[in-house]
Structure formats: structure tokens, C-alpha cells
Amino acid sequence: MLDEMRDALSRLGVAGMTVTEVKGFGRQKGHTETYRGTEYTVDFVPKIKLDIVMGDDQTDAVIEGIESSARAGAIGDGKIFVSDIEQAIRIRTSEVGADAI
Numbered sequence: 026m027l028d029e030m031r032d033a034l035s036r037l038g039v040a041g042m043t044v045t046e047v048k049g050f051g052r053q054k055g056h057t058e059t060y061r062g063t064e065y066t067v068d069f070v071p072k073i074k075l076d077i078v079m080g081d082d083q084t085d086a087v088i089e090g091i092e093s094s095a096r097a098g099a100i101g102d103g104k105i106f107v108s109d110i111e112q113a114i115r116i117r118t119s120e121v122g123a124d125a126i
Contacts, residue, residue: 026094026095030091034090037083038083042075045075046074049069049070050068050070075091078110079126
């Protein structure tokens with residue numbers, strides 16, 4: 026789904042994102058696996074975390090794009106957290122604010 030989401034966000038004008046492979050658990054609470062006859066619990070499930078910074082005017086469209094491209098209708102579809110970015114600075118050019126995004 027990551028490629029579909031990236032394509033949807035590109036169509037909305039999102040200039041970039043950071044993708045991080047993480048481990049965690051939510052309502053799934055991990056699962057049990059068997060390896061060489063020994064059963065063990067996997068407490069942390071592999072997940073992908075996306076960090077996307079955009080202008081306020083894009084927020085609703087980007088949320089809708091993520092929801093429509095990532096929704097499979099199953100546990101583990103993920104969550105979207107929206108928070109304010111106090112300041113953005115492009116180190117190379119010293120641009121600030123929206124120009125730095």
C-alpha cells in the first residue's frame with residue numbers, strides 16, 4: 026500500500042515524506058509464532074511510519090488521500106496523527122516557514 030499512498034500524495038502535490046520501519050503494537054497485541062518446534066510471542070509487530078510536513082491548506086486533502094489509499098478495512102490499517110510544526114528551516118538555503126517545506 027505504500028506505493029499507492031505515495032502516488033496518491035504525489036498527485037496532491039506533497040513534495041516529500043520520510044518512511045521509517047518501526048515496531049509496535051496496538052489492539053493487535055502481537056501474536057504467537059512457532060520456530061523449530063518452539064512457540065514464542067512476538068510482542069512488537071513490524072509497521073511503517075510516515076512523516077509528512079505540508080502547509081495547512083493541504084491538510085484535509087492529504088488526510089483524505091491517505092485514508093482512501095491505505096484503508097483495507099482491517100485491524101492494522103493504521104492511524105493518522107496531525108500536529109502543528111512550530112517552525113521549518115531549510116539548512117542549505119536558510120529558507121523558513123512554508124518556503125522551507
